[in-house]
Amino acid sequence: MSSNKNALIRYKTLDKCLKNKYRKYTLEDLIDECSEALFEFEGKESYVSKRTVQLDLQNMRSEKFGYEAPIEVYERKYYRYSDPEYSIHNISVNESDLKAMNNAVQILKQFKDFSMFKEMNGVIQKLEDSIHATSQKSIIHLDKNEQLKGLEHIDILYESIISKKVLKILYKSFTARDSNVYTVHPQLLKEFNNRWFLICLYKQKMYNLALDRMESIEIDEKLKYIDKELDGDEYFKDIVGVTVSESMAPRNIVFFVNSANSPYVKTKPLHSSQEIIAETNEGTLFKICVQINFELERLLLGFGESLIVYKPRKLRLRMEEKFNSGIKNYQNLVIPDDNG
Structure with missing residues (x-):
């Protein structure tokens, strides 16, 4: 406790x-x-x-x-x-306390239809009644999508982590032809880019399984649970996204962002390790220290022509290859007839 x-x-x-x-x-x-x-x-x-x-x-x-x-x-x-x-x-609360609590209630109400928070509905209603919360529209809007596939699994996964239960998950990855059963020891739940993942121990290694690829989940009471005692902040500290490699060391990623887009990267760093190396009228040179994974590549590619990777060379060449493939896609584009 x-x-x-x-x-x-x-x-x-x-x-x-x-x-x-x-x-x-x-x-x-x-x-x-x-x-x-x-x-x-x-x-x-x-x-x-x-x-x-x-x-x-x-x-x-x-x-x-x-x-x-x-x-x-x-x-x-x-x-x-x-x-x-x-x-x-x-304890009595003053007007300032009531205002702060009311704002918190408005934020909590946005989760009322979310699977994990359904049991909070009654609590939220009690809070509204006790602090005489206003029925104002929510001013703070959080990015959420209750229709995401796989959200129905969050409850059992969350409870299994809390109660330390081994799970049998019927799972079909995007690259697999058939579904397979994974016997896992669930450790953490992680949300990234509006998708949820289970961080779990599978065959003595850590894996992340996407909730939207899970077909069914059963608790295995026979197996003893292995608790890796993961600290989420520590476990994810060297990455962007959810994919952590146990054998890969973080690398210095040096990239240039043009002047039109560098303010966005300055005010919303790609990673907590981000530093500014140099600035010119043309743009800003940044550095982050992270593992190179799929999510990092996706993030860097998302900046399009406004970002150039300088180092490491292997990542720069991979980015160049992907942009060249994208150019070929547009050059060879055949637009189907739209009869709609």
Whole structure:
């Protein structure tokens, strides 16, 4: 269980004890209550230290989390709220808080038809009711497509990652003639360019499987799940897209973008490693350090004639080859008759 979730459980437990008018709680009692609460959630012994509970009480008293709880020690050893009506769940919010929450609700509402968020519908409605959210149209519009093929698989994949279950996936890649069953250990879900992928362990190697190529999914209860404990930020840090090579080192990609388009690359970097090497009136020379994969090539090709790859040479030649193939396609173009 994450430390944040542990802290929330402790705060909730301390709040319950401090507002209890019918029992006196010493510091040792509070420690026992927190340890017992964590045991109920985790299912294993979880002792909370004296220092941890003292720090929790200090945080609840402070403005750090907005509680400012009126915690007092009486008879030199018992803890309670000096205001018997106080609870950390009854914190008042100001007009600015309501406005921020209302904006958040408007964004959440855009996901109401998305498979993963269907169970959030009731929560969103409660939020709207509790903060008297306005029925204004959404000002922030997120790029989404609920009709994408494969979205129906997200729920079972998500739950399988959480509950650490091995899956048998009937999968047909774009290059395969027939469907095949993959027995995988699901690790992460990744969205890129409006498509979803499952990052999974298959035959001791990491693979990414597109959700729109999955035909059926079954849980295999017989096999023991292998958890690679992947951190998404770390796992994807050296790439553009979803395709990670375990054997390929990131390379310095040097490319030139003309002056008309370089502002777009400056304000929306192709990768977090992006640097500006030089600028002239004609354009800007950039550098990123990433693995060379299919998604990177697609991204660079998308800039058309406005971008030129300088290094590495192998990537430059491949880009040149693709542009030459594109030119031949247009030179040999035969437009079919349009009777519609």
